[in-house]
């Protein structure tokens with residue numbers, strides 16, 4: 398029998414207490430991820446900070462079936478951007494272009510976060526060489542997410558999903574299905590080539 402490829406399910410936008418506006422403790426995040434029935438990957442994307450990344454990665458080491466992607470959410474002068482695959486902040490000044498360049502230079506991934514919401518980049522993202530657009534954000538209206546999805550389609554860019562959780566109750570509300578192996582490089586490569594699809598999570602399958 399030929400082995401069927403397994404999809405990973407990832408929440409690619411999460412804030413821990415290392416974001417001033419989040420109350421989500423790193424240990425709770427890791428424990429809930431380990432308990433989840435099918436979401437086994439998260440990206441830690443604190444606001445303008447990477448302080449929590451190493452700690453969360455370290456806490457997750459005891460579980461062989463979960464993966465933490467280190468990252469950050471940068472407040473650029475023209476809207477929020479996620480950088481995945483970094484334990485360091487991009488050099489300032491933070492423009493969409495400089496952040497995208499940084500992500501590329503380190504083999505990471507740049508994603509325009511919630512383009513059509515507050516702090517979103519909107520149509521300006523057209524001018525920036527990003528890897529993907531966040532088309533499903535847990536803290537964004539249906540309409541704005543739908544607009545982001547259309548926008549990504551028009552640009553021919555992959556669309557990712559993340560809860561944008563700042564507390565436990567918001568975690569894993571949406572996710573990204575990824576055709577990749579359970580390691581950071583494989584996940585980042587899959588995002589770049591568009592082997593991803595954003596979707597609502599099934600709350601009934603939490604445990």
Ligand SMILES: [Zn+2]
Nearest residue numbers: 410412470561
């Ligand atoms: Zn966020």
